[in-house]
Amino acid sequence: MTDMTEKILETKELAVSFDSFNVFHDISFDIHRGEVMAVVGPNGSGKTVLFRALLGLIPFQGAVSWAKGIKIGYVPQKLFVDSQFPVSVGDFFKFKTKSEEAVVEALNSVGFTGDFGHLKHQLLGKKMGALSGGQFQRVMIAWSILNKPDILLFDEPTSGIDVGGEETIYNLLHKLQKSSHLAIILISHDLNIVYKYADKVLCLNKEAVCYGPPHEVLNTANLSQLYGGETKFYEHKHGN
Amino acid sequence: MEINALILSMVVGAFVGLASGYLGSLMVLRKMSLVGDALSHVALPGLAVGLLWNVNPFFGAFGALFLAIILIWLVENRTKLPTETLVGIFFTLSLAIGLIITPEPELLEALFGDISQTVPLEAVLAVIFSAIAIAAVHKIYGRLVLGTMSNDLASSVGIKTKKIDFIFLLIVALIVALGIKIVGTLLMGALVIIPAAAAKNLSRNLTAYAGLSALFGLISAAGGVYLASLLNFSPGPIVVLTSAAIFFLSLIFKKS
Numbered sequence: 001m002t003d004m005t006e007k008i009l010e011t012k013e014l015a016v017s018f019d020s021f022n023v024f025h026d027i028s029f030d031i032h033r034g035e036v037m038a039v040v041g042p043n044g045s046g047k048t049v050l051f052r053a054l055l056g057l058i059p060f061q062g063a064v065s066w067a068k069g070i071k072i073g074y075v076p077q078k079l080f081v082d083s084q085f086p087v088s089v090g091d092f093f094k095f096k097t098k099s100e101e102a103v104v105e106a107l108n109s110v111g112f113t114g115d116f117g118h119l120k121h122q123l124l125g126k127k128m129g130a131l132s133g134g135q136f137q138r139v140m141i142a143w144s145i146l147n148k149p150d151i152l153l154f155d156e157p158t159s160g161i162d163v164g165g166e167e168t169i170y171n172l173l174h175k176l177q178k179s180s181h182l183a184i185i186l187i188s189h190d191l192n193i194v195y196k197y198a199d200k201v202l203c204l205n206k207e208a209v210c211y212g213p214p215h216e217v218l219n220t221a222n223l224s225q226l227y228g229g230e231t232k233f234y235e236h237k238h239g240n
Numbered sequence: 241m242e243i244n245a246l247i248l249s250m251v252v253g254a255f256v257g258l259a260s261g262y263l264g265s266l267m268v269l270r271k272m273s274l275v276g277d278a279l280s281h282v283a284l285p286g287l288a289v290g291l292l293w294n295v296n297p298f299f300g301a302f303g304a305l306f307l308a309i310i311l312i313w314l315v316e317n318r319t320k321l322p323t324e325t326l327v328g329i330f331f332t333l334s335l336a337i338g339l340i341i342t343p344e345p346e347l348l349e350a351l352f353g354d355i356s357q358t359v360p361l362e363a364v365l366a367v368i369f370s371a372i373a374i375a376a377v378h379k380i381y382g383r384l385v386l387g388t389m390s391n392d393l394a395s396s397v398g399i400k401t402k403k404i405d406f407i408f409l410l411i412v413a414l415i416v417a418l419g420i421k422i423v424g425t426l427l428m429g430a431l432v433i434i435p436a437a438a439a440k441n442l443s444r445n446l447t448a449y450a451g452l453s454a455l456f457g458l459i460s461a462a463g464g465v466y467l468a469s470l471l472n473f474s475p476g477p478i479v480v481l482t483s484a485a486i487f488f489l490s491l492i493f494k495k496s
Binding site for chain 1: 386389392393395396443444445449
């Protein structure tokens with residue numbers, strides 16, 4: 001049985017600056033196994049930079065401590081591919097695994113049904129740059145969960161996602177989280193998503209403006225400090 | 241050109257063309273077309289120094305290219321200077337210096353290549369170095385493409401992107417040094433870029449893209465050398481024209 005209370009990530013007084021520009025400072029939070037934390041904040045508040053620091057890709061001050069043996073999956077906001085980029089979905093998976101079985105399992109779990117032959121015909125032969133926004137995200141999630149990570153860092157794109165559809169990307173993440181005790185840190189631009197799916201939320205704007213369960217900390221005062229007065233777009237309506 | 245010499249230069253052309261096309265497919269993906277072109281100009285002063293000091297010009301060219309890629313790599317990784325501008329300034333400068341110090345009789349050959357003078361030892365060296373370059377490109381291909389798609393994603397799965405970038409630039413230096421024998425320093429950019437541009441028009445996946453690019457490089461170089469001897473022209477421009485013809489054909493069959 002997985003210990004759901006095990007702490008898998010802890011940051012203490014995390015700070016990042018580029019030259020003399022201070023991106024953010026004094027960020028402390030922790031993530032337990034299976035927990036979902038949303039990171040919200042205005043554009044340019046350092047959300048993606050936070051992920052890069054957690055992944056160890058950029059220098060930072062303070063502490064980022066991962067529990068031993070933790071595997072991290074990362075879904076970046078975008079890839080630098082255009083519709084002419086000659087990399088198919090199948091090629092993209094081959095960068096990470098040679099096992100057709102693993103690819104089928106990962107794709108099935110993000111809602112692409114069928115066996116390898118079917119998927120090869122329907123999806124794996126397509127160019128990465130030719131996928132729709134929703135397909136692209138599901139492919140990226142499938143890719144990132146190939147090695148069965150303990151935690152997923154999910155950087156939500158600002159645009160290009162089909163609204164609606166039978167299963168939203170968040171239902172999907174929610175299911176993955178339940179079925180494989182996956183912890184998730186997601187950068188989101190939609191506070192409704194945060195209310196619905198996150199156990200806690202980190203409001204980021206130079207520093208941690210708020211941190212805690214969404215219903216407790218996403219109040220008018222905090223949101224107004226976070227977004228600078230434009231809060232009425234984001235107010236949560238109960239019953240959504 | 242007598243038959244044996246022609247076969248020898250076609251073999252060299254085939255190997256160097258294959259390696260150039262294969263490597264070029266990576267350069268096009270990384271949007272390094274112009275860097276590759278500018279980089280080949282650096283070979284000229286190296287060639288000249290080789291000629292003046294009586295060492296094989298290949299080593300002079302490779303030495304100059306090696307210095308240049310170290311410089312590019314340092315600029316990209318250690319400073320915040322705009323690479324493009326620096327490449328533009330530094331590389332045209334070295335072309336100018338090369339034009340001045342290259343002995344007059346060899347200048348045309350250095351600029352536009354001349355494979356008809358290939359001696360067997362040079363041919364063997366070119367084949368061996370091409371094979372090494374092809375193997376090295378094959379080894380880093382997937383990791384480099386993933387790093388091109390997203391450096392962060394590649395790093396997040398443990399790929400040492402800076403190291404891979406450096407190895408890649410080393411191979412670029414090696415291939416450019418080999419290729420200038422065939423097409424010269426002015427036209428080398430074409431030998432790496434055009435086959436890949438043509439392959440990109442026809443490919444839906446990476447295997448087809450890399451394979452076609454290598455194949456087009458081979459056909460352009462070997463075929464160009466053959467055509468040149470048939471028509472009694474200098475091989476360099478004919479090689480480039482051959483690859484350009486393939487590119488225009490590829491436009492007709494372009495897949496969306």
